Amino acid sequence: MTFSLDALRRWPDVEAPDLVATDGADRLLLDESAAARAGAGDSGLVVIGDAYGGLTLSAAADGGRSIRVHQDPLTGERALAANAERFGLVDTFSSLPLSTDLVRGARVVLLRLPRSLDALRDIAGLIAAHAAPDVVVFAGGRVKHMTLAMNDVLRERFAQLDVTHARQKSRVLVAREPHDGADPVPTRATHDGIVVCAYGGAFAGATIDIGTRFLLEHLPPLACDTVPIDFASGTGVVATALALRHPDLRVLACDQSAAAVASARATAEANGVGERVDVIRDDMLRAQPDGTATFIALNPPFHSGSAVHEGIAPRMFADAARVLRPGGELWTVWNSGLRYRPALERAVGPTRQIARNAKFTVTASTRR
Template identity: 70%
Template sequence: MTFLLDDLRRWPDLEGPDLQASDAADRLLLDESKDARRASSAADIVVIGDNYGALTLRSASEALPTAGQLIRVHQDALTGERALAANAARLGLAATFTSEPLGPDLVRGAKLVLLRLPRSLDALRDIAGLIAMDAAPDVTVFAGGRIKYMTVAMNDVLREHFTTVDVTHARQKSRVLIARGPHSGRAPLPQQATHDGLVVCAFGGAFAGTSIDIGTRLLLEQLPATLPHDGAVIDLACGTGVVAATLAKRTPPRSVIACDQSAIAVSSARATAEANGLANAVTVVQDDMLASQPDAAASLIALNPPFHVGAAISEEIAPRMFADAARVLQPGGELYTVWNSVLKYRASLERLVGPTRQLARNAKFTVTVSKRR
């Protein structure tokens, strides 16, 4: 079975006329890898970084049919994973792949890897090292992306783990790197740095890495020194878990839930909690906003919302998070939010959560607290 890439949807991620479920880099990756895919069984194919299913489902529709063998897939974003599942079900390809965490089982014995290049060199280094460590010796990696997000340094990172790296001709502002001859494999390990006694851990690609970005610093300064005695305390869009770890140390000692839709963020936040002796105090979950949390369960939520959808700046993400925070907050519960001041989120916070007051503002960021009606 084949299908048109235009049939793919982004749901449950944001959708709109300017937000497509596939792009020119997907098409070029598929064209460059066509012969290799058609000569491979599904069990030999691994897809990493597929946005909404273009690479996985086209590969599944064309791979050599072998009963019981599945393409292995890893996507960092939970919304991407759910979009892939929804697209596969709608197109009759639900039983053709399995979603896996970024680890040895994902790439073990793989002979063909299709990779959407991450923007972070550290993330690419983690992925390339893992492939070189556990994939088949004759593995071929097709790594593609939009040229505006690619750098020559990506070739150098791949050469750290592969003998040859070839570069395809550009097409529609996209390009593919082809790597062969794996060597010097290694498992991904988080980097660490200490800030004011807090150890911050970050796997490659985590927002802000092992630093604490200025927005989060401003938020930390405004969080209450004493926490509510009742109700859940949640770090929404937790990133590396800096806010969750800080809250878990406050008075009285409280368990904190840290959640993020990014697998890299979740792994980093777990590592941060463990490095600070807080593994039993911080529960880290991968979640689409707060979907797994019950209504009216939290007394305090801290949020540093993202404002990008892929490469595009979007003001639609944060209001969805505000609405979900309002659902999960108890009446009288508080949402502490830091946001880029130019985005002017206060009206949305007032409308979706409740009375909102400014706690701090610097040259770039604003911190507010909103009380649930």
């Protein structure tokens, strides 16, 4: 099958007519980097933040091999793998963590700019520390999501920064001459007796967002034989709080974000409960067997990448229902304006309101 950007799919992420797998920023990045990629050589090309494989597979279709790739969401990794299978390009790349091995000796980096400046700071420092001295970083995004602060972050690690002309509402920053590199380290802050650790890009950073804080205020005491699941755990605050409140329990935390998983592990360790909090990277709760859990806590996201989409939370409710045993409970906090209660009733079972304030609602849904 001939490769085509237009034929890429988002699956297993949410798919809808208004959600695309690639955009103008991908095309501009590929065009601006074409000459540099041709001279990068084997193992010289690194792709960071590729949404669903457009950058990686376009480079592979142009003859690139041994491409190293990092995508923060696990759904992105799986979409890349599925798209590669369709186009016969499965042996052209390897997916790696955001680590030294990802960028060591890299000569060209294609980067979709993250929304978080802290995430960009982590990436820029890592590249500057371990890539080749002549590395060229092509960092692109949609103009509406780009800020001048991104230029400043890149200038902290690169002596030369050029800005391309905009095209299709997209722009590329080109960084050269790396200096003063540094490996990512999590930021730390203490809130209500919990040390929160966060790598760049983790939701809410080293704070506790107000929805999670409201959920924490109302979580119930748990029986000694419960194995709680912190679903979409972010920095692991709920998992850590449950482990601290229940010294005899082991807690599972899962999130599809690599930055969130690393942050949750660091948070659990910082609070002395690392041995009782198991943190895994998972797409939804796919690694968990049907009908095995008795308690799940969830603060569902409502973004798929940069797009707001109402279909994300119902999918999470359905997967939580699959994992819960009959009589098990899903405790959810949600923005009251989203009116999730009917969806929880349909997916899980009878749902009662536990608490409500001006902005958030906490509910408990019992698996029917």
